Amino acid sequence: MIEQMRQTAFRTSSFVVDHMLGRLAKWLRSLGYDACYQQRYGFNELQTMLQDGRHLLTRSQRRKKEFPLAIYLKSDRVGEQLLQLQEQGLFWPPAVPFSRCIRCNCALVKSDPFQVIGLIPEYVAQTNPFTIKHCPSCGRHYWPGTHRLNMERQLKAWGIKYLPALKESAAPATDVSLTE
Template identity: 35%
Template sequence: MRFIADMMLGRLARWLRLYGYDTLYGVEDDDEILRVALAENRALLTRDSSLAGRARRLGLKVILLDSNSLEGQIGELKRHGLEFRELFPPNARCPKCNGLIRPVSKGEVRGKVPESVYQKYDEFYVCETCGQIYWPGRQWREMLRIDERLRRV
């Protein structure tokens, strides 16, 4: 399932990307959100009941979320039948731009990451769209801790 999330759901959009869901985010105008959702056959994620109503009248699939917390929103999506696969590669999309992430050899990132990171890690991934490089460092470990909490929701 492909999504477009309204501007109230930035944190959720980033996490959906990490779980591998193609999720657009950053479109500020409601009319443009609806246009993109129709053109690209995307389900709308929103906390705005007015926007949800407009989308339903256009025949769009809509998930109207009540919760303001990430944990609550994930719980609501689970009740809508969404599955949360393995976090991060091999399924993930870039949390920044929604591009696909692929593994790369250590040699491909030489000179593109701090030398201390290059020396410490052997596992690297790169976004095919924006070029962001990822490795299993401190921030990655923190995401895995949050993932454990989200899976218990």
């Protein structure tokens, strides 16, 4: 029992995000958090996810009344929503940024540098061979580049605090997928 409490206490937050918060789901995934998102959830499906320890995020007053433990997000702006979650302590312990697929929410895995040849730009394969990750579900590839740097800058501008120190020298590649 004590071990289960320890594991729960130090497990990063996971979320279920309702249909009004699709952009937030992508940003939560970018931050490394498990964020389930789909257009419609049934009552029982949401109940099960909450029992599994997920935090329900919503902009719906009706949904908040149905699920009193749901977190009602006051703002319709992603940056302010992230700040609200941070202020409520839901980003502790911190997740590993850029470790989940922003499209399908799966944890990313390291790619074999020799198996990505022809799937990603040659320059990226040559300059960043050991930083390339892929989603085992959708096959999308990710690597540190200018797109990621821009996302880190945006998060910093919003006041999201736990990210690693940003380096101003942008890597020449971007986080994009050429293997969808």
